[in-house]
Amino acid sequence: MEKQTAILEGVRMVEFGWAVVGPLTTSWAGGFGAEVIKVETRTRPDIIRSMTPFKDDKVDLDNSLFFGRENASKKSIALNLKHHRGKELALKLVANADVVLDSYTAGVMAKWGLGYEDLVKVKPDLIMLSSCMYGQTGALRSMPGYGVPLTAISGLTYHCGWPDRKPCGPYGSYTDYLVPRLNLLAIVSALDHRRRTGQGVYLDAAQLEASVQFVAPALLNYALTGQVAQRAGNRDPEAAPHGVYPCAGKDRWVAITVMDDRQWKGLVHAMGSPGWALDPELERLEGRLAQAEELDQRIAQWTGTRQDHEVMELLQALQVPAGVANDGRDLGQDPQLVYDQYFSRREHPVMGSVDYAAHSMEFSASPQNVERSPCLGEHTEEICLGLLGLGREEYQRLDEQGVFK
Amino acid sequence: MRQDRRVEGAAPVGAGFLSGYRVLELAGQESLFAGKLLADMGAEVIKVEPPGGDPARLMGPMAPGVDPAEASLLWQAMNTGKKSVILDLETYKGRDLFLELAATADVVVEAYPPGCLEDMGLGYEELCRVRPELVMASITAFGEDGPYRDFMASDLVIWALSGLLYICGDPDRPPVRISLPQSWLHAGADAATGAAMALFHRGRTGQGQRVVVSALKALERVAYASQILWGARGRVLRRQGSALRIPPMGTTTPLIWPCADGFVAFYLFGGQMGAVSNPALTKWMDDEGMGSEYMKAMDWPKFSIGHTPQQEVDQGVVEPVAAFFAARTQRELWDEGVRRRVMVYPVNDASGVLAEAQLKERGFWVRLAHPAFEQELTLPGPFVKTEESLCLVRGAAPTLGQHNQEILAPLGLEGGR
Known part of the structure; x- marks a missing residue:
């Protein structure tokens, strides 16, 4: 077989990122062959280097699994941007790069003398994407924030939970895991555009504007009809039964969704055709929707004594959509994820063995290689002596001056 | 024939990041967002619909008093800037016509169950016979191979298997999802990215390829904390509610x-x-x-x-x-x-999002006229801004078969069958 070339091979990206959105965007690009250089500093470390969980609960900037998971497949250079030589080296990095990503609030890069206007002078066809909460313009442009509130502002939190209770919202910083998908789309589209036109571009990527795409039908509905969509637990207005049901064991659950009349027949058959399920009213969606509450109770009685996997296999064999609610332990053993080799085990010098997740896409002719996350400043010397062309003596002098802190 | 499309030369400046590329998007709700994003980026996206229309045209919420084929607001939100042609892929003639159309395309986006297009004679290899450098982006629930390959999927079932469902919800009730379906949006965004990456690769090497997206993997990423907590401490993360x-x-x-x-x-x-x-x-x-x-x-x-x-x-x-x-x-x-x-x-609920001053100040919302609606449709604008408007919501969703003549006639084909 001929050697496969990674799609982004030869593309160099410099990341001025922190937390999740910026780092995850470039991490994915790194998995597809881009050379990603993360610019960070010990004077103010990336906040998720200090966030749990730590491997074996040992608190250390190089031991956070959270940081590791969002920073696979990249290099780390430690640069103190407050030092003029640090800034100079950052500019030199950019002059040798194709793409710059920053995820600070609007104005921070410019304050360091690293705004788009500054960078485009050293790299005229630069592609730069700035991903902050609210965008580079507008009254909120310099408001800090993070994914949890953004999930609330963009309308997602409101729609997660039970109609008779306050919303609970999805787990954690949900939008942090949708925004990088769109950031990467913008970057690769800009790369192809530059390939065809020779032109770079500045991308103002407001995380709020990416996030509200995920509730667009509800927004259109409100604007047109005045109807405000409400959270509905696990119900669906166009399918019943549609829910999450308890199984044998502690906190074990299976999702079952009957999307059409044929699947209802499958579910009835799987349950052993009990008398209550043979009601002809239930053969049609309208009838099932009208009795949704009662159906949920009946199905919960049936699943309650069974193993979650048993219910899933039985229903799937009858072509009824059903799935175990996998927990953190299950995921590493999930037959499909194992089959796909979704997690790659890598040896990290501080954390030891760590399982890194892949991106959801696989190409037929181009590889995805997930490499371990870097320690803070791990590649400083390599990049300085190599790409930046410093002599060893100068490197040591700058090091003593605190440029690589 | 559209020989110009095969030339990887200069793109029309100012039109869009992906201007000059033609994308065919096959039927199904799973593909909608991928096609919409590619259209925002400037590609010509042609929705290939069966004679009765894409089944996603029937998905709620529905606007009252509007032609039922156009009334789905999910449809209206997820098909902006696309074109629509009708081709019956269930018939030999329809498939032949599709192959003619595929010969002019750069990308096919599809979400048929694994193996289904191959059975219809429209698998990637067959399509490459008429268009050797074709890019194909396939959206799957669980992957195109493996133990879950033939599993039936739904948004909630993907939430469950991905691990995301388990960590969402109040502790004293079952795990719970976001009531507005999300799985195909995450997977669709990734499929659009995959298509753009494959086009970039093709431009540099001349080689087309296929990209397969797994919605299961896409959502697992959202459940990030679950697997790492187990990896760190052997502890199962449980839902904490609000x-x-x-x-x-x-x-x-x-x-x-x-x-x-x-x-x-x-x-x-x-x-x-x-x-x-x-x-x-x-x-x-x-x-x-x-x-x-x-x-x-x-x-x-x-x-x-x-x-x-x-x-x-x-x-x-x-x-x-x-x-x-x-x-x-x-x-x-x-x-x-x-x-x-x-x-x-x-x-925010929907009304709160629409009222956000920051979004208004940035001129985010777009208002589109659609022939089936008396009022204008208000929708989110582009997800990323550039001075040159290279990402742009380019028009309302197409009516069923609206572009049969425009797309099929130059190929010497008749549509509507």
Whole structure:
């Protein structure tokens, strides 16, 4: 077989990122062959280097699994941007790069003398994407924030939970895991555009504007009809039964969704055709929707004594959509994820063995290689002596001056 | 024939990032968002619909009093800027016509069950016979191979198997999803990215290829914390609802708080994380005559929630803050919170999102005329802004078969069959 070339091979990206959105965007690009250089500093470390969980609960900037998971497949250079030589080296990095990503609030890069206007002078066809909460313009442009509130502002939190209770919202910083998908789309589209036109571009990527795409039908509905969509637990207005049901064991659950009349027949058959399920009213969606509450109770009685996997296999064999609610332990053993080799085990010098997740896409002719996350400043010397062309003596002098802190 | 499309030369400047590429998007709700994003990026996206229309045209919410084929607001939101042709892929003739059309295309986006297109004679290899450099983006629930290959999927089932469902919801009730389906949006965004990457690769090497997206993997990523907590400590992460439980004492604080007209989100952080918001909130409450002596006496950077007993946190902080929030509206809290640097945010419903001043100020919303609707349709604008408007919502969703003549006639084909 001929050697496969990674799609982004030869593309160099410099990341001025922190937390999740910026780092995850470039991490994915790194998995597809881009050379990603993360610019960070010990004077103010990336906040998720200090966030749990730590491997074996040992608190250390190089031991956070959270940081590791969002920073696979990249290099780390430690640069103190407050030092003029640090800034100079950052500019030199950019002059040798194709793409710059920053995820600070609007104005921070410019304050360091690293705004788009500054960078485009050293790299005229630069592609730069700035991903902050609210965008580079507008009254909120310099408001800090993070994914949890953004999930609330963009309308997602409101729609997660039970109609008779306050919303609970999805787990954690949900939008942090949708925004990088769109950031990467913008970057690769800009790369192809530059390939065809020779032109770079500045991308103002407001995380709020990416996030509200995920509730667009509800927004259109409100604007047109005045109807405000409400959270509905696990119900669906166009399918019943549609829910999450308890199984044998502690906190074990299976999702079952009957999307059409044929699947209802499958579910009835799987349950052993009990008398209550043979009601002809239930053969049609309208009838099932009208009795949704009662159906949920009946199905919960049936699943309650069974193993979650048993219910899933039985229903799937009858072509009824059903799935175990996998927990953190299950995921590493999930037959499909194992089959796909979704997690790659890598040896990290501080954390030891760590399982890194892949991106959801696989190409037929181009590889995805997930490499371990870097320690803070791990590649400083390599990049300085190599790409930046410093002599060893100068490197040591700058090091003593605190440029690589 | 459209020989110009095969030339990887200069793209029309200013039109869009992906101008000059033709994308064929096959039927099914799973593909909608991928095609919409590629259209926003400037590609010509042609929705290939069966004679009765894409089944996704029947998915709610539905607008009342509108032609049923055009009334789906999910459809209207997810098909902006596309074209529509009707081809019956169930017939030999329809498939032949599709192959003619595929010969002019750069990308096919599809979400048929694994193996289905191959059975129809329209698999990637067959399509490459008429268009050797074709890119194909396939959206699957669980992958195109493996133990779940033939599993039936739905949004909720993908949530379940991905691990995301398990960690969402109140602890005393079953795990719960977001009521607005999300799986195909995450997977669709990835498929659009995959298509753009494959086009970039083709431009550099001349080689087309196929990209397969797994919605299962896409959503697992959203459940990030579940697998790493198991990896770190062998502990199973459980759903906490709208509250945060902090070790070692397990002190719990609310995340979602009722206010006068809805809900707001406010994270009570300890230590440095709360060093700005907490004193600012303390002062704000005091300024408005609702101050808490406990909060006023607190040295906030040293406040450690996990080391403070539940009752002390409840009486000293949570109850006074809850009373303060309950007496104010979302907008009052959000606007004044921004001014005072207190991180309190609205839990917006659809009306709240539409009312966000920041989005209005940035001219985010687009208004589109559609022949089946008397009113204009208000929709989110582009997800990324450039001075040159290279990403742009380019027009309303097409009516069924609207572009049969335009697309099929130059190929010497007749549509509508």
